[in-house]
Structure formats: C-alpha cells, structure tokens
Amino acid sequence: MPPLSVFLQWIYFVSFFILPRMSYLALAFYEFVSIENPHLEVKKHKKFFKNREITCRIYLSEEGVNGQLSGSAEDVDAYIEWIKADPRFESTHFKLGTVSENIFPRVSVKYRKELVALSCEIEASEGGEHVDPKRWKEMLESGDYLVLDVRNEYESEIGHFEGAVRPSLKTFREFPKFAEKLAAEKSPKETPVMMYCTGGIRCEVYSKVLKDKGFNQVYQLNGGVINYGHEVGKDHWRGKLFVFDDRLAIEIDGDPSEPIAQCHHCGCSSDTQYNCANMDCNHLFVSCSVCTEKELGCCSTKCMRAPRRRPYQRENGNKPFRKKHLLASTEPDRAPASLS
Numbered sequence: 588m589p590p591l592s593v594f595l596q597w598i599y600f601v602s603f604f605i606l607p608r609m610s611y612l613a614l615a616f617y618e619f620v621s622i623e624n625p626h627l628e629v630k631k632h633k634k635f636f637k638n639r640e641i642t643c644r645i646y647l648s649e650e651g652v653n654g655q656l657s658g659s660a661e662d663v664d665a666y667i668e669w670i671k672a673d674p675r676f677e678s679t680h681f682k683l684g685t686v687s688e689n690i691f692p693r694v695s696v697k698y699r700k701e702l703v704a705l706s707c708e709i710e711a712s713e714g715g716e717h718v719d720p721k722r723w724k725e726m727l728e729s730g731d732y733l734v735l736d737v738r739n740e741y742e743s744e745i746g747h748f749e750g751a752v753r754p755s756l757k758t759f760r761e762f763p764k765f766a767e768k769l770a771a772e773k774s775p776k777e778t779p780v781m782m783y784c785t786g787g788i789r790c791e792v793y794s795k796v797l798k799d800k801g802f803n804q805v806y807q808l809n810g811g812v813i814n815y816g817h818e819v820g821k822d823h824w825r826g827k828l829f830v831f832d833d834r835l836a837i838e839i840d841g842d843p844s845e846p847i848a849q850c851h852h853c854g855c856s857s858d859t860q861y862n863c864a865n866m867d868c869n870h871l872f873v874s875c876s877v878c879t880e881k882e883l884g885c886c887s888t889k890c891m892r893a894p895r896r897r898p899y900q901r902e903n904g905n906k907p908f909r910k911k912h913l914l915a916s917t918e919p920d921r922a923p924a925s926l927s
C-alpha cells in the first residue's frame with residue numbers, strides 16, 4: 588500500500604488540477620426537421636441562454652438546427668432537457684465531451700437559410716446509409732470501399748482516415764463540383780463510397796449530391812469522426828481532428844498523437860494552425876512555433892508587409908481572432924457546420 592501522504596498528494600492533484608479543468612461540457616448536435624418559424628426559435632434560444640454560463644454557435648433554419656455549445660455541466664444539462672422537451676428534437680443525438688474552458692467567443696444564435704451551404708439543387712431524396720463506428724472500422728479493414736473525406740483541405744490536412752481520398756476543397760460550396768469530377772473518374776455504379784465528415788451533418792447533404800452524380804452505394808459515418816473517436820478510438824485514424832471552435836483541433840480519443848502535417852514555412856512536423864495576422868488574408872495555415880514567432884504570425888513575407896496586420900501576441904497562442912474571426916467573417920461558405 589502506498590503511504591497516506593502519496594494518496595493525499597494524488598487527491599490534491601486530481602481535485603485541483605484535473606477536475607476543475609474538466610468542469611465544462613462541449614455539446615454538438617444537428618437535426619433536419621421542419622421548423623415553421625425559425626426566427627421565433629432564435630428568439631427563444633437567446634432568451635434561454637440569458638444569464639447562463641454557456642457560449643455557442645447555433646444555426647436555425649426552416650430545414651432544422653445545427654448547434655455547438657459549451658458551458659457549465661449544469662447549464663448544458665438544462666439546455667439538453669429544454670430542447671428535448673420539444674417533440675421535434677426528442678430523438679436528436681447529442682455528442683458530449685469535456686473541455687477545460689468555454690470554446691466559443693460568445694452566445695451566437697442565428698437564422699440561416701441552409702444548414703449546409705451548397706451551390707446546387709439536390710434531386711435525390713435520400714442520403715447514404717448511416718454506418719455506426721464499429722461497423723465503419725470493419726468496412727475500412729475490408730478494403731472494399733473508396734473512403735472519401737468530404738471536409739475542406741485545411742481540415743483533412745491535419746488528420747484523416749488512412750487511405751482516404753481528400754479533395755482540395757476550400758469551402759463547403761466546392762463539393763458538388765468535386766463530386767462531378769469523381770463520377771467522371773470512377774465508375775459510380777461500381778464504386779461503393781464510405782464518406783465522412785466531422786460530426787455527420789455535411790454527409791447528410793453531400794451523400795445526396797453523390798447519389799445525384801450516379802453513385803448508388805453510399806455509406807456515411809454516423810455522428811462523424813467525433814462519434815468514431817468516442818466509440819472506437821484512433822484505429823485507422825491519423826493525426827488530429829479540426830473543429831470549428833476556439834480549440835481548432837482536438838485528439839479524437841483524448842490521447843496525444845504525432846503531427847501528420849508540416850509547417851508551411853520550414854517544412855518541419857507540426858499540426859498547429861494559425862489565422863494569418865494580415866487581416867486581409869486571414870488564411871488558415873499550419874506553422875511551427877519558431878516560424879510563427881519569426882514571421883509574426885503571417886503566412887507569407889507579403890503578408891508581413893501588409894498594412895492591416897494584427898500585432899503578434901505570443902500569449903494568444905493559435906486561438907482564432909475574435910474580431911475578424913475565421914468563421915464569422917467568411918460565412919456562409921465556411922459555415923461551422925462540421926462539429927455537429
């Protein structure tokens with residue numbers, strides 16, 4: 588038996604360093620369901636969040652809801668209970684995780700016409716077949732499928748499933764064009780596709796796009812990579828998961844992983860992303876800490892000389908900038924849909 592002092596030290600460590608750091612919950616969910624008056628729902632949400640310890644980014648539309656939030660366990664629980672009391676969201680799947688602090692700059696609840704921005708109309712009425720993480724793993728191991736990462740390039744760059752096709756998309760709207768190209772390159776009828784995104788919402792829409800292009804065996808990862816990390820862990824996954832909140836990237840199972848990307852300046856191994864300090868660029872790029880310091884948080888020499896450059900502040904780390912925020916400034920193409 589270890590001496591009592593060791594035990595007390597351990598209790599001290601857990602209660603003072605681990606528990607307080609994990610006292611916030613992060614929640615992600617979406618539901619495609621008809622909402623007659625989304626503007627009213629926006630108001631109701633805002634009222635609910637008043638005086639609560641919650642930060643969020645929630646979009647409501649005639650076609651449903653896409654939400655991500657963080658807050659004290661008590662308030663997050665209260666929110667889940669509140670929204671589940673509405674029959675439309677009774678069976679909504681909520682993905683929960685722990686975080687050390689709130690992960691959004693503020694409470695943001697907005698109306699949006701489309702939950703996933705697209706540049707085309709979709710004909711298909713049904714999406715792909717939902718596959719749970721355990722079966723997804725078996726399907727990966729069979730080697731019989733084309734594995735397709737439908738996220739943007741800046742997301743898949745720092746983490747993805749082994750062997751996945753990773754299109755070089757810059758915004759959500761570019762997917763239909765890519766799908767057309769894929770259909771021309773592969774025989775869509777004979778190519779079964781396993782598609783995945785961060786939390787599953789993009790696959791709900793993109794699977795229909797693939798079907799429109801002639802793919803008839805389409806499988807989508809239920810709950811996205813977030814769910815896979817919770818249920819299976821890191822098997823067949825490499826690197827980190829890009830998320831649309833202040834953290835920018837997370838480990839899918841909580842355990843540290845080796846970076847799979849490289850610093851855009853020097854090429855060394857790194858997976859830390861920064862928004863370029865030139866406000867007129869704001870490009871999201873991977874950089875190592877040495878180069879970030881040397882280049883003053885800029886993505887290029889040109890940006891270092893730009894007139895509207897944010898001062899470089901080491902203590903901010905790689906947190907997204909609050910004002911000209913990556914997400915707030917470029918909607919709707921970079922709709923933060925993917926954590927859901």
Ligand SMILES: [Zn+2]
Pocket residue numbers: 850851852853854855874875876877878879
């Ligand atoms: Zn570097």
Ligand SMILES: [Zn+2]
Pocket residue numbers: 863864865868869870885886887890
């Ligand atoms: Zn730049």
